[in-house]
Amino acid sequence: MKTLSLPFIEVKEKIDQAQHITLLSHLNPDADTLGTSLGIYALLKKAGKKVEVANASKHLPQYLDFLPNFSKIKGKMDYEDSLIIACDCGSIDRLGFDLTGRDIINIDHHHSNEGYGSLNVIVSHFASASQVAYVLFDRLYDIDAATATCFYTALLSDTRYFTTAAVTEDVFAMAKDLIARGAKPEKIAYNFTQRRPLASLRILEKALASLSLHHEAKIATLFVTQEQILASGASTPDMEGIVDYARSLVTVEVALFAIELGSDVRISLRSKKVDVSQVALAFGGGGHKLAAGFTLKQCGLQESMDKIIQKIHTLKLLD
Numbered sequence: 001m002k003t004l005s006l007p008f009i010e011v012k013e014k015i016d017q018a019q020h021i022t023l024l025s026h027l028n029p030d031a032d033t034l035g036t037s038l039g040i041y042a043l044l045k046k047a048g049k050k051v052e053v054a055n056a057s058k059h060l061p062q063y064l065d066f067l068p069n070f071s072k073i074k075g076k077m078d079y080e081d082s083l084i085i086a087c088d089c090g091s092i093d094r095l096g097f098d099l100t101g102r103d104i105i106n107i108d109h110h111h112s113n114e115g116y117g118s119l120n121v122i123v124s125h126f127a128s129a130s131q132v133a134y135v136l137f138d139r140l141y142d143i144d145a146a147t148a149t150c151f152y153t154a155l156l157s158d159t160r161y162f163t164t165a166a167v168t169e170d171v172f173a174m175a176k177d178l179i180a181r182g183a184k185p186e187k188i189a190y191n192f193t194q195r196r197p198l199a200s201l202r203i204l205e206k207a208l209a210s211l212s213l214h215h216e217a218k219i220a221t222l223f224v225t226q227e228q229i230l231a232s233g234a235s236t237p238d239m240e241g242i243v244d245y246a247r248s249l250v251t252v253e254v255a256l257f258a259i260e261l262g263s264d265v266r267i268s269l270r271s272k273k274v275d276v277s278q279v280a281l282a283f284g285g286g287g288h289k290l291a292a293g294f295t296l297k298q299c300g301l302q303e304s305m306d307k308i309i310q311k312i313h314t315l316k317l318l319d
């Protein structure tokens, strides 16, 4: 792996000086944010540090319960003056806790990251936040099987099984090294892909039935209503990945999935080439070039989708 100038010494100093450390991940967590935070949790714990791991979301994705220490994730922070290590989180709001005046190490790979940390370790061309954490912590601590399992799962998920543009020789070198340290690819893949709850297929069925195409079939939209979510028993994590079905169509350049949540609408955008993070930024969200998201407050489903399609036009993304 090419040498990167990351602030190794500064990170080590901060951790050495901290009495307590809190690992945080973003709201509506995915495998990268939880895998990265749990991976760092395991290695710091092993190094004898006093650490906790927390997430402010109501629901954690249960399909990730095979990650070592998953059951240790708390809904609140108990340490009051701990050093915060934020993982895979582009903006401080998405951590969901009041962090006023806190010392924060911000570990991420989002292009749109606001740099809210006192120390920011952001490598936007990396495939996952776990890749940033891997390069950073491999120099400083011992990566054992628990950490390797977490970092590998995060990598598998954010690269969509090693298929994204960020997949490089370095990504496979990292995967190889994590396997050497005890990550079990087959077991992780099984746990990650073969244990879906029924609700996730019930809600997928509704979403697919809503498919509509726009702009010479270059834009595909899917949506689910609050009523359908309640009837299916689905929670947010069960809807992860639905937007990819819309993107997979041959003509589609941009896919949009809208989830009605009370009076708000949560939007996921995916693209094959064009930069949809521009659309997300225009609506106060963020993300990556090909995968971004945001929430529209007090906005109906149809109105939200119309607004976004309009924005894609005005930004001339498909011309």
Ligand SMILES: [Mn+2]
Binding pocket: 032, 033, 088, 109, 127, 128, 129, 158
């Ligand atoms: Mn990520």
